[in-house]
Amino acid sequence: xxxxxxxxxxxxxxxxxxxxxxxxxxxxxxxxxxxxxxxxxxxxxxxxxxxxxxxxxxxxxxxxxxxxxxxxxxxxxxxxxxxxxxxxxxxxxxxxxxxxxxxxxxxxxxxxxxxxxxxxxxxxxxxxxxxxxxxxxxxxxxxxxxxxxxxxxxxxxxxxxxxxxxxxxxxxxxxxxxxxxxxxxxxxxxxxxxxxxxxxxxxxxxxxxxxxxxxxxxxx
Numbered sequence: 001x002x003x004x005x006x007x008x009x010x011x012x013x014x015x016x017x018x019x020x021x022x023x024x025x026x027x028x029x030x031x032x033x034x035x036x037x038x039x040x041x042x043x044x045x046x047x048x049x050x051x052x053x054x055x056x057x058x059x060x061x062x063x064x065x066x067x068x069x070x071x072x073x074x075x076x077x078x079x080x081x082x083x084x085x086x087x088x089x090x091x092x093x094x095x096x097x098x099x100x101x102x103x104x105x106x107x108x109x110x111x112x113x114x115x116x117x118x119x120x121x122x123x124x125x126x127x128x129x130x131x132x133x134x135x136x137x138x139x140x141x142x143x144x145x146x147x148x149x150x151x152x153x154x155x156x157x158x159x160x161x162x163x164x165x166x167x168x169x170x171x172x173x174x175x176x177x178x179x180x181x182x183x184x185x186x187x188x189x190x191x192x193x194x195x196x197x198x199x200x201x202x203x204x205x206x207x208x209x210x211x212x213x214x215x216x217x218x219x220x
Contacts, residue, residue: 022061029057088170095170099207109169112137116189124192131183172213174198
């Protein structure tokens with residue numbers, strides 16, 4: 001099986017390794033390397049084995065840190081958005097979303113029937129979708145729409161305006177929702193204020209985002 005097919009599982013496992021565990025492993029590897037160097041100087045065969053093991057361990061720790069960081073950066077080509085996010089739950093008529101390990105709120109939604117993870121961004125005016133999601137959901141740029149530019153970490157980039165027939169998750173659904181197709185955002189999809197403003201209300205309680213559907217039970 002190609003490595004890329006198993007990459008999401010590996011990223012999940014790596015993201016579960018805490019900083020404390022990595023720090024402990026780093027200290028042990030450094031101590032083992034120091035001991036190995038001392039033994040090599042005294043021509044003890046075990047010394048070289050310890051030195052090699054220490055070097056390999058430190059390299060593995062460095063790779064783990066790089067992958068953990070890259071899994072949270074949508075600009076990386078192999079990123080899987082929403083890593084470390086718990087599934088949203090519906091309780092008491094509310095959709096509840098726990099804070100993910102990357103410090104953001106993510107939802108697992110369906111766009112015209114296509115599944116996708118969305119980053120909840122209250123600073124974004126419009127909802128934005130990746131080129132991949134646009135293709136899977138059958139989204140097309142609107143004819144005669146005025147071109148727009150959105151601000152990203154890399155500056156302002158062009159985007160195409162589209163319209164989502166239905167975006168739904170939990171007990172919330174929105175129809176005829178304006179959005180932009182932004183290929184430069186990689187695989188990241190963003191849920192903006194034009195969606196959140198349709199809700200009855202939303203708030204953050206501790207590490208949980210609470211979304212209340214409109215009074216007619218639909219965010220339309």
